[in-house]
Amino acid sequence: MPEQPANPTPAHNDLDSMLSRKFGKEVANYFSGSPLNRVGFLREDHKFLSQALQHPSTSFLVCNELQPLIDKAEKDKSPKKVGGHLKFIGFDDVKAVVGEDPYAGGEKTMVEQYDSRRYIPQMIFLGIDEKAKDGLEYQSKNLYKGAPYFAVDVTPKEGVKEACEKLIKDLEGRGLAFSQAPGGRVMDIDAQHAAIYAEARALLDWNARNPFCAACGQPTMSVNGGFKRICPPKDSSRPDDRPSCVTRKGISNLCFPRTDPTVIMAVVNSANTHLLLGRQRRWPPHWYSTLAGFAEPAESIEEAVRREVYEESGILVGRVVIHSTQPWPYPANLMIGAIGQAIPEGEKVDLGNDPELDDAKWVPFEEVRESLRVGTSGLGEDAGPEYKEGGLRLPPSTAIANQLMTAVCNGFVGGSAKM
């Protein structure tokens, strides 16, 4: 390779344009496409975290019971379904909740001083926006420049109850509000904010769900900017009461966030004319989607697709191709979108194996295409004005199911996919 200049800083938000300029379009699903560089290798560096926390360019996303602060004024301006904005606040706002310098003293000291009685509001270091002007400059082995982002749990409880209540009241006084999305599922903010919120929500939720060690039953603590939980060897509040724990020897996956791989698949029949769709009991009338389910341990995604389709619909799938993926932070899923084709001997729908679905059926491409045009919406919402009652209803473009159906209707199967 010829000698080259060092790479420019990886302005991740520039990649999109580079990609489409040179390599053609990649399907980037909702909740992906974050503008932040996570600089995960700096998460253990408390000198960095401490500077990042207090820098004037730093943004804080506060969440109350996992619901993010929303800029209502911005949201009301947007006539689109997806166009709301998160509202970020500054260090002066959150100081009373998180303290002047929670990262003082380094991670090792924090672990040594661990006290299970002390409630520490959860903070997540989300990354830096390298496009921002006047960001923090931090020299590690390389120089990193950008505006830091943190998430903070401001749910009023334990030792910070009053500070959180005061902050929330103050924010409401400024005309701000926490999202009240149906079912707690925020799906109406713009794509870059959605990706930032997904990271915040997934990590806040994982920390909240795992206060105890699954290996020994003792309380654990959050480290690495919220990306790791460890089982500390000592507890100031119970000096003689920590048993030895296997997670302290070597590396244990129990210390790291959990992400559950999920398969979601558009299955076409062998003639490539019909799409397999299914519906759950709790969905509105006429509403269908692609089949989906959790991958199990020790199966490939391709096998998981065939197993799930067989279990839920009786259909036997042959070839499987992975199309794209979507992070899904409700609570911790990675949706792996695939396109599969049924084998001719296995096209008969049979709901008798696992009675999970209310119905599954083959739908002609034309009908899917028409519904993608007039019949999509979020689950709690009305379809568009052109929708006629009784017609097929489908999920919105923010759902990977919609992207998979669109790909099939655009000739994915039988066509050729250029790299």
Next chain:
Amino acid sequence: MPEQPANPTPAHNDLDSMLSRKFGKEVANYFSGSPLNRVGFLREDHKFLSQALQHPSTSFLVCNELQPLIDKAEKDKSPKKVGGHLKFIGFDDVKAVVGEDPYAGGEKTMVEQYDSRRYIPQMIFLGIDEKAKDGLEYQSKNLYKGAPYFAVDVTPKEGVKEACEKLIKDLEGRGLAFSQAPGGRVMDIDAQHAAIYAEARALLDWNARNPFCAACGQPTMSVNGGFKRICPPKDSSRPDDRPSCVTRKGISNLCFPRTDPTVIMAVVNSANTHLLLGRQRRWPPHWYSTLAGFAEPAESIEEAVRREVYEESGILVGRVVIHSTQPWPYPANLMIGAIGQAIPEGEKVDLGNDPELDDAKWVPFEEVRESLRVGTSGLGEDAGPEYKEGGLRLPPSTAIANQLMTAVCNGFVGGSAKM
């Protein structure tokens, strides 16, 4: 759709031939391609599990400290590196360890009678082999026919120490032995047995790692044929001592096995002439492989590929396409294999961000191609007879890294992938 006869029973082991006959070849990586139908919807059905356990066609894979019983005679017959066989035993052999009918009474009764003091050796219901003759016939909503497979943990400990020791001695007397694979990583058995072992190992290990509830710290119990752990509301041994637990309300992912999505990627340069390879410090001299790392919460696989490559090598990747996936039961990974292409502005190797790798470099396709021919082997093994000292060494064909490099050398990038 025209009316069709019901689908044939999904003899999963026939799919391979159907696939290649009609849809072209799909890359099936080592540890995938199980011959078993997991019939997961029958895992809660103790009437089924009880019959399956005691049926004459049933096979038991016993593991001691996660190492499977191996048929040494069969293994010695095979001159190939991958050709060993698991040795399955019958119910009469394991009865003294697991008891006459551990599934008697149903799951609800088992939960009601939960006693945290009582050690129950872990059993996993793996599935049924529908190709086997004289298998169990079981009528649920549909009729299922096949030879059942179970895994049993026979590690000598707690209340079954003596029974396990006796069984192990007995098996050794028959010339059988537990695998002594280097690092405990079984990689030398034939592909179908490898897939069965992967399922057994992943589930035995997950149960063993999670004896306590991460939400409340209390001991948990294994249900659903080993595929679920719940936090029971009562404990016979401590009648007043179970706090309420959030995992008992609705569905909690903490109850289900954990699978960690991992990205592994063959990255080519923008001219499509060189492949990016890296090496870890602990690897033998001249040994390289593709880069890899864990996916983080709330990022797409495509984003995880770009982040990991940037962190480990400084290279900036544009377009990413997912190639195939591989279950990896050490301990619970799902390897998602991708192929990516660097952008022209980001081809300079820089190990300074995250000093995880000993080296990373661009290697011409011809050199990779030659090494795939003469320089592959398992990590603890010698390369083939044609290998010349100093030449590039690469992982064996059982590793997805090898399959990704092979795909790139065979023209994946720039070519077209037919569905």
